[in-house]
Amino acid sequence: MTSGDAVKAKAKYHHGDLRETLVRACYDLVAEKGAENFSLADACRLAGVSTAAPYKHFRDRDEVLALVVQRGFDEMSELSMAAVEKAGVGTLAGITAMGNAYVSFAVENQRLFRLMFGQHPVLKRQEGVMDEGTGCFSKVIEQVEIYCERNGVSGDPMAIAVRLWTFVHGASSLLIDQDYAVVAPGLDVAAMLEETTPLLLAVPSS
């Protein structure tokens, strides 16, 4: 808005690059303690600056968290793409691998995953936060499209992709929130995905 020049040289003023340092510190703190136990003041202590310093770079706490979330979607996207390319583009194995990558990301980044989805709803309203997310999803549609073409499935790839996403997201959420543990301890989520993905790729009741 009010920033004039497109200058990228932020290095070596007083601190170095405090903006990046703070985002990184917040990312790490959220990963470690969860967003519900996170304080911007802690991040300041990690970065070695006063608690007023962030406000020279960010509007408020939520703006930093939104950047953390954005970074989370970015990484998730990369992992997802890597998985499908390794397992086979447009194949059942590739699509299943994307699902497994989604769940794996959720498990290995539980607290970040919670922040990305639902824990702090206001973050998604911020500019650009969901861009990486939508990019990731369009990759799923793409894969499903290829699969449908190759295997003569006549369903709408978009609808099928939504079903897959829904299932995989539900599995991730229930798994990291320990809800499976209560009613179905020892559930093998990877096996469930392997089993269920083909069911969801079918055309409904034609």
Place this chain on the structure above:
Amino acid sequence: MTSGDAVKAKAKYHHGDLRETLVRACYDLVAEKGAENFSLADACRLAGVSTAAPYKHFRDRDEVLALVVQRGFDEMSELSMAAVEKAGVGTLAGITAMGNAYVSFAVENQRLFRLMFGQHPVLKRQEGVMDEGTGCFSKVIEQVEIYCERNGVSGDPMAIAVRLWTFVHGASSLLIDQDYAVVAPGLDVAAMLEETTPLLLAVPSS
């Protein structure tokens, strides 16, 4: 209950049932503003007591929130049972109705639903919070068992119930968190459930 009726409450120094009043106030505040914008102090003002009063009844803020969550699972359970009994015990329609009740509860109690699942993980560790939840899930298994028997489905009812729960929970989460809105605006979740439930009730072939 209106404020300060001297007849009923006698303008007491002792409140009468502050414990229940506070839980109720917290429930309402969470429903209205979300747990991330909730303060116990607000609940105290609603109840007309000092901010130190709750600590005569509860260990800390989290204990009150845990009771709110418990109450949420309780209500969800009731709605779910009512739905299946209305739509038909042990039938596809009944099972689909349970799923729709789950999603409806999530939509109509978005902020409470978030608190129940994942927003504040420590709550689930509290004694008795998940009892209602497990009771609700065992009802799902029961329905699936009857369905499988009647329709000659040879799959494990437990595994099938987990699949159904996973899908329905994913749909609820993505719907209330506005994630569908970004990639699939105007998605008809009820129709998707109707379509997908039969797929998930099938035995994974091959």
Place this chain on the structure above:
DNA sequence: TAACATATGTTAGATGCGCTAACTTGCTAA
């Protein structure tokens, strides 16, 4: 009925966080 014990309120205050205002420092460009 008087007196004590206990449950349940109160006020005061310690500690911590988000955020703002006002001041200071040091880089950079005219």
Place this chain on the structure above:
DNA sequence: TTAGCAAGTTAGCGCATCTAACATATGTTA
């Protein structure tokens, strides 16, 4: 060289959670 601005600082406000010490209602018992 120096004016201007970017990016730090300290001080402080308001609000939150929770504790300690004190006050009052309730009900049990002598």
